[in-house]
Structure formats: C-alpha cells, structure tokens
Amino acid sequence: MTPTIGSAERAGQEADSAQESGAPSPPTLRVVKVLELLSRHAGERLSLARIVREAGLSRATAHAVLAQLTAEGWAVRDAEGNYGIGLRLLTVARRAEAAFPLRHLASAHLRALSDEVGVPVFLAERAGENIVVTEVIGHPSASWIRPGRRLPLAPPVCREFIAWAPDSARAAWLATADPAHRDRLTRVLAEIRTRGYSVERLVDDSTPMLEVLAGLRDSPITAALRAQLGSVITELITIDYLPDELGPDNAVVTLAAPVRDHHGTVIAAVVACPDNHLSAHALAALGAKTVATADRITAASH
Structure with a gap:
C-alpha cells in the first residue's frame, strides 16, 4: 500500500518520536554488531559461520548485512569467502580520530x-x-x-x-x-x-550487578526504562x-x-x-x- 501524504507525514512523526524516546532500531544494531566484530579482528579474515556465531545473528541476516557492507566498501570478502574490514571503515575511523x-x-x-x-x-x-x-x-x-x-x-x-x-x-x-x-x-x-x-566505590559486592545494569542502561531502550535503571544503579553506588x-x-x-x-x-x-x-x-x-x-x-x- 502506498502511503498518502498525510500518512507518510504521520509515519515520519512516529519514527522521530520513537527515535527520541530511545526505541531500538534492530537493523541498525545488526550492522553495528558486524562492524564492531570486524574491527575487533582488524588483522584477520572471519568466516561467515564465525560472524554468525559471535554476532548472534542468523546466517541469512549476517549474509545480507555483509553483502551490503562489502558492496559499499565497509567490508571486504576474500577468495575463500571470509570477511574483513574495508578501506571505507578505515577512512571513517581516521576521521573520527581527528x-x-x-x-x-x-x-x-x-x-x-x-x-x-x-x-x-x-x-x-x-x-x-x-x-x-x-x-x-x-x-x-x-x-x-x-x-x-x-x-x-x-x-x-x-x-x-x-x-x-x-x-x-x-x-x-x-x-x-x-x-x-x-x-x-x-x-x-x-x-x-x-x-x-x-x-x-561500590557498596559491598555489587560490582557484577552494576555492570549488568549499566549495560542495559546504555542499550537502546526507552527513556523511561533508562531512568528506572539509573535509579537502581544509583542505589548500588556509594558516592x-x-x-x-x-x-x-x-x-x-x-x-x-x-x-x-x-x-x-x-x-x-x-x-x-x-x-x-x-x-x-x-x-x-x-x-x-x-x-x-x-x-x-x-x-x-x-
């Protein structure tokens, strides 16, 4: 179905609202996972099976992400079908360092x-x-x-x-x-x-719990849940x-x-x-x- 101008505008407003509220974008997260994995092994070539396993993606999803990244120069694929970081990612990394x-x-x-x-x-x-x-x-x-x-x-x-x-x-x-x-x-x-x-410093032995909660807080979640997690974390910290x-x-x-x-x-x-x-x-x-x-x-x- 092709959206009307009004429905397209509403869809855009809903997308903006979701973004502002911290709603996750699963496709973006999948791309980020693959890029982070490749960057952690910059001197290696990783098989599709290893990327599937370590990124926690399905084989079809990982293949689709890698195909697009390779086409855009963010990743490279060798003759054996293994993947590594591409020159475009290196270029962006240098710009970020600046x-x-x-x-x-x-x-x-x-x-x-x-x-x-x-x-x-x-x-x-x-x-x-x-x-x-x-x-x-x-x-x-x-x-x-x-x-x-x-x-x-x-x-x-x-x-x-x-x-x-x-x-x-x-x-x-x-x-x-x-x-x-x-x-x-x-x-x-x-x-x-x-x-x-x-x-x-931390109260007693709460370090493992704090790390888990901090990881959740920094993940793509709603602003309300992030605020609740922040309150729990604060309770574990002696300032x-x-x-x-x-x-x-x-x-x-x-x-x-x-x-x-x-x-x-x-x-x-x-x-x-x-x-x-x-x-x-x-x-x-x-x-x-x-x-x-x-x-x-x-x-x-x-």
Missing part, C-alpha cells in the same frame, strides 16, 4: 602511568553533554570500558568533570541528581576540588569517599583526575582502574600519580 586529538597526545603518558602503578588506565574526553572513552591501556575488569563507549554527563558519575565547573554549571548538574543524594554530592564535589581527583570515611581498607573501582584546556575547563579525565581494596595511604599515592599524569597531559596540550 575529532579526538588529545587521545594521541595522552597515549604515552597513560601507558607510563599504567606501567608505574600496575593497573589499567583510560582516557575519557568530554563531547558536549557526554563523556567518550577514547583510549584504554590494559584490560579493565568493567566490560563497559572500551574505546568509543559514550556515557551521559549525569549524576552521580563524571564528578571530576563538574567539580571545577562554574557555580551555575554545578548547580544545574546537581539539580538533575536524585534529591536524596544532592547534599552528599555537594560535599563530594568540594572534596574532589580539595584533593584533586574523584573515587568510584565517592569523604575524608572521615577512609579506613584501613577502602574499595576502589576507579580514580579519575581532570585534564584541562588553556582556559582551565575540564575537557578530559585520566582514569586509573585498580578495582581493588586499597589502604588510605595507597589510595592517596595512586591519586597523586594520576593527578600528576593528568597535569602532564594538560601541559603538553597547551
């Missing part, structure tokens, strides 16, 4: 920090109202920490990006937080400014450490220090990922080294 020049400048500093402290490290850069993971050194235990992962600049996370912001920006950020946590967040932001870094809460054994998942531009605005964060129990002394030592690395990256970028 949007995050700090990644290249920071890479050697991040590696030096990781080698010194013996834990994984990553760089998170601000992109509008989001934070993007752009460089990862080592293998963080949290599965969400990978290049390209985008997180909203929303309470209670990303505090190191907000702690040094103008009063109006901090107030706006705090206004979006759970009202029950605003007083604590206000004190935490002040403490971060004093010591120079944020600390992420940072205040000075009188530090003891002989402190559960530390990540520790993040700010990188600033020449105006002093926080544009990125160096994040160390011990995911371990540290003494107060060890925590302070890791914090000092992470801050020093972030400061070196700041200086090198000016």
Whole structure:
C-alpha cells in the first residue's frame, strides 16, 4: 500500500518520536554488531559461520548485512569467502580520530602511568553533554570500558568533570541528581576540588550487578526504562569517599583526575582502574600519580 501524504507525514512523526524516546532500531544494531566484530579482528579474515556465531545473528541476516557492507566498501570478502574490514571503515575511523586529538597526545603518558602503578588506565574526553572513552591501556575488569563507549554527563558519575565547573554549571548538574543524594554530592564535589581527583566505590559486592545494569542502561531502550535503571544503579553506588570515611581498607573501582584546556575547563579525565581494596595511604599515592599524569597531559596540550 502506498502511503498518502498525510500518512507518510504521520509515519515520519512516529519514527522521530520513537527515535527520541530511545526505541531500538534492530537493523541498525545488526550492522553495528558486524562492524564492531570486524574491527575487533582488524588483522584477520572471519568466516561467515564465525560472524554468525559471535554476532548472534542468523546466517541469512549476517549474509545480507555483509553483502551490503562489502558492496559499499565497509567490508571486504576474500577468495575463500571470509570477511574483513574495508578501506571505507578505515577512512571513517581516521576521521573520527581527528575529532579526538588529545587521545594521541595522552597515549604515552597513560601507558607510563599504567606501567608505574600496575593497573589499567583510560582516557575519557568530554563531547558536549557526554563523556567518550577514547583510549584504554590494559584490560579493565568493567566490560563497559572500551574505546568509543559514550556515557551521559549525569549524576552521580563524571564528578571530576563538574567539580571545577562554574557555580551555575554545578548547580544545574546537581539539580538533575536524585534529591536524596544532592547534599552528599555537594560535599563530594568540594572534596574532589580539595584533593584533586574523584573515587568510584561500590557498596559491598555489587560490582557484577552494576555492570549488568549499566549495560542495559546504555542499550537502546526507552527513556523511561533508562531512568528506572539509573535509579537502581544509583542505589548500588556509594558516592565517592569523604575524608572521615577512609579506613584501613577502602574499595576502589576507579580514580579519575581532570585534564584541562588553556582556559582551565575540564575537557578530559585520566582514569586509573585498580578495582581493588586499597589502604588510605595507597589510595592517596595512586591519586597523586594520576593527578600528576593528568597535569602532564594538560601541559603538553597547551
């Protein structure tokens, strides 16, 4: 049936509404799965059977996606029928890297920090109202920490990006937080400014549950469900450490220090990922080294 002008307009409005509400697009997700799989094995050629298995697609769907990607130059197919990334994907990847020049400048500093402290490290850069993971050194235990992962600049996370912001920006950020946590967040932001870094910790043994919930929140779901998941995640998080809460054994998942531009605005964060129990002394030592690395990256970028 051919839609009338009115029905076509309504269909477009419904599509826009679905997109705004976070409704998933299964065909897009299938293409993304295949591209991510090929990019993770950039030096290899993958069989159709392996792509079907690892991407979780039917053989017919995987074949259709790969045929289109190959026709457009996003993938290549060799004489044995195996697939790899195409030049068009490489071209787009290079263009994307140009949007995050700090990644290249920071890479050697991040590696030096990781080698010194013996834990994984990553760089998170601000992109509008989001934070993007752009460089990862080592293998963080949290599965969400990978290049390209985008997180909203929303309470209670990303505090190191907000702690040094103008009063109006901090107030706006705090206004979006759970009202029950605003007083604590206000004190935490002040403490971060004093010591120079944020600390992420978890209540008891909730790490596995938190990772599952975070993965669901970052998947294509409705805005309402995402908000509900965010509330559950918030309940599992004890927001940072205040000075009188530090003891002989402190559960530390990540520790993040700010990188600033020449105006002093926080544009990125160096994040160390011990995911371990540290003494107060060890925590302070890791914090000092992470801050020093972030400061070196700041200086090198000016």
